[in-house]
Amino acid sequence: MKPQGLLLVLSGPSGAGKGTICQMLREKLPDLAYSVSVTTRQARNGEVDGVNYFFKSVEEVKQMIAEGELLEYAEVYGNYYGTPRSYVMELLNQGKDVILEIDIQGAMQIKKRFPDGVFVFIVPPSLDELCSRIYKRGTDSEDVIKRRLASATGELAYANEYDYIVVNDVAQKATSKVLTIMDAERYRAARTYFIIDEICHAAHKEREI
Numbered sequence: 001m002k003p004q005g006l007l008l009v010l011s012g013p014s015g016a017g018k019g020t021i022c023q024m025l026r027e028k029l030p031d032l033a034y035s036v037s038v039t040t041r042q043a044r045n046g047e048v049d050g051v052n053y054f055f056k057s058v059e060e061v062k063q064m065i066a067e068g069e070l071l072e073y074a075e076v077y078g079n080y081y082g083t084p085r086s087y088v089m090e091l092l093n094q095g096k097d098v099i100l101e102i103d104i105q106g107a108m109q110i111k112k113r114f115p116d117g118v119f120v121f122i123v124p125p126s127l128d129e130l131c132s133r134i135y136k137r138g139t140d141s142e143d144v145i146k147r148r149l150a151s152a153t154g155e156l157a158y159a160n161e162y163d164y165i166v167v168n169d170v171a172q173k174a175t176s177k178v179l180t181i182m183d184a185e186r187y188r189a190a191r192t193y194f195i196i197d198e199i200c201h202a203a204h205k206e207r208e209i
Helices: 018-028 058-066 085-093 104-113 127-137 142-161 171-186 194-208
Strands: 007-011 037-039 053-055 070-076 079-084 098-101 118-123 164-167
Touching: 007 018, 007 104, 007 171, 018 098, 018 171, 058 070, 058 079, 070 085, 070 104, 079 085, 085 098, 098 104, 104 142, 118 142, 118 171, 127 142, 164 171
Parallel strands: 007 098, 007 118, 037 053, 118 164
Antiparallel strands: 037 079, 070 079
């Protein structure tokens, strides 16, 4: 019997380095599946349905929400985005590990709908470092940066809702910690009890012989 894969949910404040850790994990674990989201926005040039996103109409996504087919969803600037339950469950049931890099609100929705997930909260070593990282990006206006920093303190309050907290001082070290968490989770009794069943079944067959 092949055990179900892990659903690894990474989130944390903007600037904590979730994207970098996610990228490093995918480089170290080529078989790690990255969930494809549903969206109602129009496909951009070069984007492929089922690869970049599952492109749906607003009506289709609203129906998916009503029928509980999304593990989480949000409406952003008039478009819906969400994580399709059936797609993720199909991968997990194949024994594949799935990673989701997602905001805190989305993670909390997933925790309610799939509490067996492994929830990891990525935090910066300090708010000063967080501020420095956001400024170094050079992609946000001053107003946006101030809003992100203002919301960071409130976001940190959600840390106790997660299974693990990883401080991202050095990305390589933080990635190694997440890999250790994944290894430990694979050996949880609830995930590996099938081994006991197999041992008992084999012993029963030997007695019959």
